[in-house]
Amino acid sequence: MSYQALHAHFKRIADLDHALSILSWDEAVMMPAGSGVVRAEAMATLAGMVHELTAAPETGELAEAAAASNLDAWQKANVSRIASDWRKARAVPADLVVALSKARSACEQAWRPARGTNDWNAVVDKLESVVRLTRERAAALADVLDCEPYDALLDEYQPGLTRAEIEPVFTELEAVLPNLVDLALARQEPAVVPTGPFPVERQEALAKALMAEIGFDFDCGRLDVSHHPFCGGALGDTRITTRYNRDDFLESMFGALHETGHAMYQQGLPVEWRGQPVGDAGGMALHESQSLLMEMQVCRGAPFLEFAAPIIQRTLLGAETSAPEWQPENLLRLASRVERGFIRVDADELTYPLHVILRYRLETALLDGRLDVADVPDAWNEAMTASMGLSTEGNFRDGCMQDVHWFAGLIGYFPSYTLGAVMAAQIFRAARESIPNLDEAIQQGHFGILFDWLRQHVHGRGSLEPAGELLVAVTGTGLDTSAFLDHLRTRYAA
Amino acid sequence: MSYQALHAHFKRIADLDHALSILSWDEAVMMPAGSGVVRAEAMATLAGMVHELTAAPETGELAEAAAASNLDAWQKANVSRIASDWRKARAVPADLVVALSKARSACEQAWRPARGTNDWNAVVDKLESVVRLTRERAAALADVLDCEPYDALLDEYQPGLTRAEIEPVFTELEAVLPNLVDLALARQEPAVVPTGPFPVERQEALAKALMAEIGFDFDCGRLDVSHHPFCGGALGDTRITTRYNRDDFLESMFGALHETGHAMYQQGLPVEWRGQPVGDAGGMALHESQSLLMEMQVCRGAPFLEFAAPIIQRTLLGAETSAPEWQPENLLRLASRVERGFIRVDADELTYPLHVILRYRLETALLDGRLDVADVPDAWNEAMTASMGLSTEGNFRDGCMQDVHWFAGLIGYFPSYTLGAVMAAQIFRAARESIPNLDEAIQQGHFGILFDWLRQHVHGRGSLEPAGELLVAVTGTGLDTSAFLDHLRTRYAA
Numbered sequence A, B: 001m002s003y004q005a006l007h008a009h010f011k012r013i014a015d016l017d018h019a020l021s022i023l024s025w026d027e028a029v030m031m032p033a034g035s036g037v038v039r040a041e042a043m044a045t046l047a048g049m050v051h052e053l054t055a056a057p058e059t060g061e062l063a064e065a066a067a068a069s070n071l072d073a074w075q076k077a078n079v080s081r082i083a084s085d086w087r088k089a090r091a092v093p094a095d096l097v098v099a100l101s102k103a104r105s106a107c108e109q110a111w112r113p114a115r116g117t118n119d120w121n122a123v124v125d126k127l128e129s130v131v132r133l134t135r136e137r138a139a140a141l142a143d144v145l146d147c148e149p150y151d152a153l154l155d156e157y158q159p160g161l162t163r164a165e166i167e168p169v170f171t172e173l174e175a176v177l178p179n180l181v182d183l184a185l186a187r188q189e190p191a192v193v194p195t196g197p198f199p200v201e202r203q204e205a206l207a208k209a210l211m212a213e214i215g216f217d218f219d220c221g222r223l224d225v226s227h228h229p230f231c232g233g234a235l236g237d238t239r240i241t242t243r244y245n246r247d248d249f250l251e252s253m254f255g256a257l258h259e260t261g262h263a264m265y266q267q268g269l270p271v272e273w274r275g276q277p278v279g280d281a282g283g284m285a286l287h288e289s290q291s292l293l294m295e296m297q298v299c300r301g302a303p304f305l306e307f308a309a310p311i312i313q314r315t316l317l318g319a320e321t322s323a324p325e326w327q328p329e330n331l332l333r334l335a336s337r338v339e340r341g342f343i344r345v346d347a348d349e350l351t352y353p354l355h356v357i358l359r360y361r362l363e364t365a366l367l368d369g370r371l372d373v374a375d376v377p378d379a380w381n382e383a384m385t386a387s388m389g390l391s392t393e394g395n396f397r398d399g400c401m402q403d404v405h406w407f408a409g410l411i412g413y414f415p416s417y418t419l420g421a422v423m424a425a426q427i428f429r430a431a432r433e434s435i436p437n438l439d440e441a442i443q444q445g446h447f448g449i450l451f452d453w454l455r456q457h458v459h460g461r462g463s464l465e466p467a468g469e470l471l472v473a474v475t476g477t478g479l480d481t482s483a484f485l486d487h488l489r490t491r492y493a494a
Helices: A002-029 A032-055 A057-067 A073-090 A094-116 A123-144 A149-157 A163-187 A200-214 A249-268 A285-300 A302-317 A328-335 A352-368 A373-389 A417-433 A438-443 A448-457 A466-475 A482-492 B002-029 B035-057 B059-067 B075-093 B094-116 B122-145 B149-157 B163-187 B200-214 B247-270 B286-299 B303-315 B328-335 B350-367 B373-388 B415-434 B438-443 B447-456 B466-477 B482-492
Strands: A223-226 A231-234 A236-244 B221-225 B231-234 B239-241
Touching: A002 A032, A002 A057, A002 A231, A002 A236, A002 B002, A002 B035, A032 A057, A032 A073, A032 A094, A032 B231, A032 B239, A057 A073, A073 A123, A094 A123, A123 A149, A123 A352, A149 A163, A149 A352, A163 A352, A163 A417, A163 A482, A200 A223, A200 A249, A200 A302, A223 A249, A231 B035, A236 A249, A236 B035, A249 A285, A249 A302, A249 A328, A249 B221, A285 A302, A285 A417, A285 A448, A285 A466, A302 A328, A302 A438, A302 B149, A328 A373, A328 B002, A352 A373, A417 A438, A417 A448, A417 A466, A417 A482, A438 A448, A448 B035, A466 B247, B002 B035, B002 B059, B002 B075, B002 B231, B002 B239, B035 B059, B035 B075, B035 B200, B059 B075, B075 B122, B094 B122, B122 B149, B122 B350, B122 B373, B149 B163, B149 B350, B149 B466, B163 B350, B163 B482, B200 B221, B200 B247, B200 B286, B200 B303, B221 B247, B221 B447, B231 B247, B239 B247, B247 B286, B247 B328, B247 B447, B286 B303, B286 B415, B286 B447, B286 B466, B303 B328, B303 B438, B350 B373, B350 B415, B415 B438, B415 B447, B415 B466, B438 B447, B447 B466
Parallel strands: A223 A236, B221 B239
Antiparallel strands: A231 A236, B231 B239
């Protein structure tokens, strides 16, 4: 009985989360600019309600009573997730939750126009509020979880992840990647860039055609446009975005394919556990492993580009062509081009981890109190100059203002990208070992075989076990850079 | 103190209503078809929360305590609205609220595709559920309000309105209009129909250009497309829709202008009372009076069409023209064309009340239990044959399935349209008497003078007084058909 009551209680929370997810998508994709204030107020109220319901004393009582009853493995995992969410929710006072929600909305809304006008002054105070309130929140959580404040933030995005696990991975990548980048730059063959402009409608048609081939369920999902591509919407209503550059169709195409990886995970979560914590995705690093498995392991590889080339030609040009720039070999060179640059989301997979590690170093310093928000632009410039040889002095829009994350309060999120890349390589190696002729299947556009395997081993398991255990079950080991570095050496330095 | 607590309590309710409004807009405009079930569940949960918060015992206690304290006129009206909402909310059990919300969503979602395929069987059971639950709800409300069940439903859309007030108005219109229609048909001059097709993008540009001229605030609002045009969104985020017919630009243009009338009212409500019941619009008949004042009194009149003709020409044709079909006199003939037809939303203002009265007669019969849902198509056919000489036998899509209202559970709403038309004529006559040279101002595109007057006398007053009192204050009388019939005789039979 207490289990059923707990289940119903969390269904209410899930329905509020549904509303918050759609409001958040709407804010980024549809909302008129002047409506930000009323939207921020409404979202803060709903976030406060989610918090109240999660932190309510009866949640803990029901969870304790349910834990003592006879449950199956899924129910047991659900109760354990709920008990942990309850402890964390009670750690943070309700007014801090509301204040942080408002500060995040205000800061993100200020950032949207300010990025375009390179106006750091327009966001610095708001970002200071977000960081200050996030530090308060992290301290409160760390008290209850008995961990470091930054680990408490990591735990929100990837449950159980710690700075101690990240450090050796990032230290190894920092040591290995710069040489690998030099090698790749020296060896890469010239590619021919197809000449645009490519009308947005055709790029959109291309993205939708490839998404449909891969298996994205358009009956329960959409593709739209936003400043920063994301996979959002609610369970059962998956909404991804991309952005269009008229001169470079690969940007929107790979953007959409990346988000399609996230979307396939979301659409593959166990329907019978929808609305319960155990039915949620197993963390953001694991989520990112699915987008990067799609984008980096599959779509930027030769078999996929063999399959996609005629679709690309027909959709963008109206007919197939033998022009050299449109052939799979050239597209592969374009898709695996390495270049040191300013922008994380435009980075290739070889330099990408260096962008992430820079952000990780700065955000841990912000959290530790070793860095002030006012000094972020200088620290950014110094780190970019050191790791990439690129100065961002005075260039905030291509420096510390390029990503929405900090402005939206997502501190502790960045490591997920690179841990996801590492896990993607591990999981894809396991898939290749399990599925005969996987490359041929991809080349023929038979993606079902890969997604059946992923649904069985990853997507359909929701949060049944921690991501670390899932990784061991699927790949035989925990977090391990060898598959990722093998993949990078094969693709870029062979 | 109790007043402040009450104020804060209703702000929470308003924030949930914000979420519900945006979810509802999204459902009609953006949501993928397969996501209807999860959306219906989430909206039912939020509607249940609004109901719980409104009906909570402390709401009544706070309202009672607040009523005894020292309040200004707005606060007093707010408390009185709240006390009345509280009584009504407690009249209906929470499970009935949730069951009705689910039944309405399911029925509306079934109706969307079924209308296109003329499939009455696909909706009849769902509509029966909606009607059955609505009758239960009306009976529960009527008990508390000590009135007839149908009056309890009217009260939800136009507080205080009764069937006793409607009957003489509708009986008079039923007696006068058929002859007036015959007279108009005999006298109307032939009009030249501009030849399409008119691309959707140009029609959209035209609608937006005219909306901007009128004063719609695009910084806090949007124009989109839906099956059935509506004005929705939330306070501070006004979203209207229209629909495009490539062969007839007047349909989307007047659709958008009609919704712009609603939108100007919504955008003109008192900002300082936003989120409190007293800050809401004064009822749906009053709301409709503002859309019809815009569409029928202003935009389908000669001065507006003089102003709009060059904008229409430039936007649709790329340049101004002297071709006769594009001149104001011809556009006026097209805009005031009378024709007996099947579809309410396509009807001219002369036959429109006959469509409304038909629906009023049927829905009161459904509520009274004198008519079964299964017999609605036959009753519709009989009534249409009698009033318009048109048979809808077997033609559900152009008959009883043409409107979303009943399928969305909006029973008691239809009278608002015609009462709104009557009030629009009364209010516009008062505006003309107060504002010197109003016709010239409209002809020159100076709409500010009209909206300043409307903001002062109607929009900015929110729900400070009942609509009946407001009407007396603005026009000197209560509901009165003389201005409406004078207007119709002048425009159609002079």
